[in-house]
Amino acid sequence: MGGAALGDLDSPSRPPNFSRLTPLQQPVSLKSAARFRQVSPSSLDIYGKFILSPSVKMVLAVDLLNPSPAAEAKKNKLKTLVPAPRSFFMDVKCPGCFVITTVFSHAQTVVICQGCTTVLCQPTGGKARLTEGCSFRRK
Secondary structure (H helix, E strand, O other): OOOOOHHHHHOOOOOOOHHHOOHHHOEEOHHHHHHOOOOOHHHEOOOOOEEOOOOOOOOOOOOOOOOOHHHHHHOOOOOOOOOOOOOOEEEEEOOOOOOEEEEEOOOOOOEEOOOOOOEEEEOOOOOOEEOOOOEEEEO
C-alpha cells in the first residue's frame, strides 16, 4: 500500500519503486546492457532502462585457474596465482678483468668490481641498471 509492489511495475499511473527490487532486477543503463548483447524492446521498461531477468546467465569468459603467461606478467606479484617475488640474485662479469661478482637485482647502492674498481651496476627506483659491457647470469 505504501509503495509499488513487484506486480505493479506495469501500471503507467505511478512510476515503479526500484528500491524494493532484488539486485538481479535492478535497472541497468542501456549502454552497459549493450555489452551483453541482450537488449531487445521487450526487455526495456517504460523509462528505457534495461532490466536483467533472473533467467539471464552471465558467462565467465576468463579461465581463472589457467591464466595465460601474458596475463600473469601484468599482475601485481602478490595477485598472481602463485605469489612470488620478482627479484633475484645474479652473477655479473666485469668487462675489464672478467671477475664474477654476485649482485642483487634490485641493489640500492653502486656495486663496484673488487678487481679493477669498475662500476658494475647503478641503482634506479626498481631494478639496478647494469653498466654497458657487463654480462650477467640469473641465479
